[in-house]
Amino acid sequence: MNQSGRGIFISALLVLLTACSAVGSDFRPPAYYQENSQGDSKPLVGQSLFGDNDQKIAAMLDHRVALPQLNRVAILKISPDNYWRHYSDNFNQLSDSLVSSLVMPLRASARVYDASFLPAMLIPAEYNLPILREAAARFQADTLLIYSSQCQTYRRFRFFDENKSRAYCQVEAVLLDVRSGIIVQSIASQEDYDRPPASDQYNAHERDKQAELEALAKALGEVARQVVGFFEQVPVLGASQ
Template identity: 45%
Template structure:
């Protein structure tokens, strides 16, 4: 079913970009001060950090267990298209399943799953999200949001064709320390043409957007896996 849906609209990928965090060089850290204090890196919420605390945060060397659990949180609002038809519901579920599978393929990840909705706090600030992930016993929290934009100019040229781009922005939070060691923004551009079985042009656009988001999520998982390979293991 997923293959049918993705093929029911003609999509031409015209370009993609992916910008991710680069690992810190080993010679960046000061051996004397490296993770030497048992004090929390981040104090009370809303309190400005002192210079010495900022120095400790910048000099913190992240280490992770050999294998980790990743809690996933989608910050984008749920689209009404999810309930447009059973096909769209299955396509959204397939995208989520593929994304989780790609994350679990990393040798540093033993589990990747969505943070249960009943644990997601109303105030989605870092301290509250960190606490929610800790209750879920997740080592890492991966939060992401997607955004798509359509260029109306192409519709005037050809009413059955559209050009748009979708981007996925993701941040990784280390639950133990509160550090955000990794971010990535992946953008995919595409051209879509309406097919005879599409009910309307909006449906054409949405199918193409979902395909572009799926590709961006795949690139996000790939970049994260590469990043995790370079993180030291807890001794």
């Protein structure tokens, strides 16, 4: 599928999806593991069908996720920034709300001592998980939250009333355990926001952008809520499981 076709598909998907929804992967349940005669938990074992990488793949599938009691979460946005931050002070405030809607709920978690963006000087020109994992380790982050966002604004034109528009934003995120290199959670969040009423403060395009920023802030807030919920479930590293 070419870039144009992919954009049309994603736009259509955003409309079809429930306006306010989020789907996050579940934590692996203890029942996944079987107990041997000594009472130790061992992962389920399946028959291998391939050769060279079987041992590595088996180790990744068998890995039992555990994180420190207190964690640093490094955050990395991999989609282009389009926040109009330098447009006006009002949009500066809206752009800042995007950061606070993601960072502040994470910092409020009892399992998180710090949540902050990965320093720009550590971010490679081309992304791949091994390099990003090393960059997060240099930042002494226990987990790396990688996310991308995409927004669309739709308008309905009317003859006798103000034109209506609504912004839809989708955020996709993964949480990487830096120690193991395992992606321990994935999240997809979709939110919408109606364009604010007309005023002298904003023109039509500015109001569309305001709605987009508000929808994006809501979606990022839901991502943060899902990550905090994950931290509440994951065992403490080094504790008996």
